[in-house]
Amino acid sequence: MVAAKAIVVPELHAPFQLVEVELDSVQPHEVLVELKATSICATDPAVQHGKIPLDFPVVLGHEGAGVVKKIGSAVTDLAEGDHVVLSYNSCGKCRQCQKQNNFRCLEIMERNFGGQREDGSKTISWKGKPVSSSFFGQSSFCNPTVAHISSCIKVDKSLDLAVVCSLGCGIQTGAGSIFNVVKPAESDVRSLGVFGLGAVGCATVMAARIVAQNNPTVLSQIVAVDVNENRLKLARGLGATHTINPEKENVKAKLLEITGGENLDAAVDCSGVLSVVNTMIESIGAGGIAVTIGSPGNDSKASVPILPFITGAKTYCASHQGNANSKTFIPHLASLYKQGRLPIDRLQKTYRAENINEAIADMKSGSVIKPVLLWR
Ligand SMILES: [Zn+2]
Ligand SMILES: [Zn+2]
Known part of the structure; x- marks a missing residue:
């Protein structure tokens, strides 16, 4: 168990709240990620208000980006210090994943909206009790967080993580x-x-x-x-x-x-x-x-x-998810951003993580298109 900060939704319709939580240790197919930023997508408040069913309390967040701090024993394509954008989770084994159509993974619902790992355990505990987590294989409203390897997309270290975090869901879509x-x-x-x-x-x-x-x-x-x-x-x-x-x-x-x-x-x-x-x-x-x-x-x-x-x-x-295989598509989008052809920074406004409720209110009012939470 590691101490972490997480933005939880304690119950249906309740405001987001920044609290201290305990993070489980990484399993073989997981990595520990120290987040730099997490942007907010409409699906986060949709779960908060019950439009997509998940048990409460829950730790959401599915557009995270940060630095790999620890890798699980089965992780071969990432190393400590790598920069990653976190995207959706897929099994990598089913017929659709085998065809590289991971966006149609036959386990897409349970792996992204199941609130738990495949074995039923939870990555995050609050007040001593496990809470719904592993949202999109990442629950990146928690820092640091435990992410499934399938959600981790390695990106060039020259990229600003507070910008490219938004490639994880909305921009890719x-x-x-x-x-x-x-x-x-x-x-x-x-x-x-x-x-x-x-x-x-x-x-x-x-x-x-x-x-x-x-x-x-x-x-x-x-x-x-x-x-x-x-x-x-x-x-x-x-x-x-x-x-x-x-x-x-x-x-x-x-x-x-x-x-x-x-x-x-x-x-x-x-x-x-x-x-x-x-x-x-x-x-x-x-x-x-x-x-x-x-x-x-x-x-x-x-x-x-x-x-x-x-x-x-x-x-x-x-x-x-834009019918995209994130492992290749997100680096492609990142290079388009770097060339100045995909100016996603023009959509973004940064907030401190504890100001998430203000950020969501601004997104809903239409005054901000893509709020980005900074973790420090
Ligand atoms: Zn999303
Ligand atoms: Zn699959």
């Missing part, structure tokens, strides 16, 4: 929806709609601009949709060619106008709002692809108009 799912260059995607401009949506816009820069014949129209004018302005700076505020304009009519009556070749919903998902589905044209990233909740059902989908041979699909 947005950028991957373009690079790995829509694949605009292969599919001749001229028009793209991005619905919702949180961190995921902004990363989607940034990735679209990168593809457009590399392939001048595609993505001449990148349309960002959000109700927040500041975010629309930001999106224009990140690569959006058009913006729509649904509170001021009719989204479907405006998209028809922008696309010359053809509707969108591709669309990505990052809002997780069911009515927006349905608008997205209705806004793609012949051969178009609509991609769901944000979840409106456990029981939500999107509505697909079947006949237009048949006659237009359209696709509605979902993407998880």
Whole structure:
């Protein structure tokens, strides 16, 4: 047992609270990570408010980055002193993992939202009792933390860990929806709609601009949709060619106008709002692809108009973690950031770890897109 500081959610809907905890020792497939920073993703407050069920108290956090301090006996590809970004956990053994499709791991739910290790033990105890932990194989609202080797992505030491921490979930999810799912260059995607401009949506816009820069014949129209004018302005700076505020304009009519009556070749919903998902589905044209990233909740059902989908041979699909294998994708994104092509630092604002509730309030109000907690 090692002493650590953790931000716990003591019970459903309770505020986050920075407390002293005890950390279990590392098992063979784990490493001890001293965190520099952990950014906040919408999934953290979603668990706090019961939208994803986990037992309380719980230690969340799934966008951590830090330095490896100790490695388990079975760890061969990391050493003490390595810098790591922490991402989602996968088993590495199932049929999907064997195909390098770790984002579809057959154990994805229990390994990321199970609140415990595979053997049922917990990495963190509070007031002498084990608490739900191993969130995304990391629970990086605890410092230091015990992370599963599958969640650890080694990155270049020249990178600022307080920036690249955000690659672990949200940025990977947005950028991957373009690079790995829509694949605009292969599919001749001229028009793209991005619905919702949180961190995921902004990363989607940034990735679209990168593809457009590399392939001048595609993505001449990148349309960002959000109700927040500041975010629309930001999106224009990140690569959006058009913006729509649904509170001021009719989204479907405006998209028809922008696309010359053809509707969108591709669309990505990052809002997780069911009515927006349905608008997205209705806004793609012949051969178009609509991609769901944000979840409106456990029981939500999107509505697909079947006949237009048949006659237009359209696709509605979902993407998880950008359909990315983090071990290769996160270093790729980190190099794009280093080249100045994926300016994720423009989305971030730093806070001291104990100010997490203020950080989440700022994220929810829309004044900050990606809050980053600093551990010192
Ligand atoms: Zn996340
Ligand atoms: Zn697996």
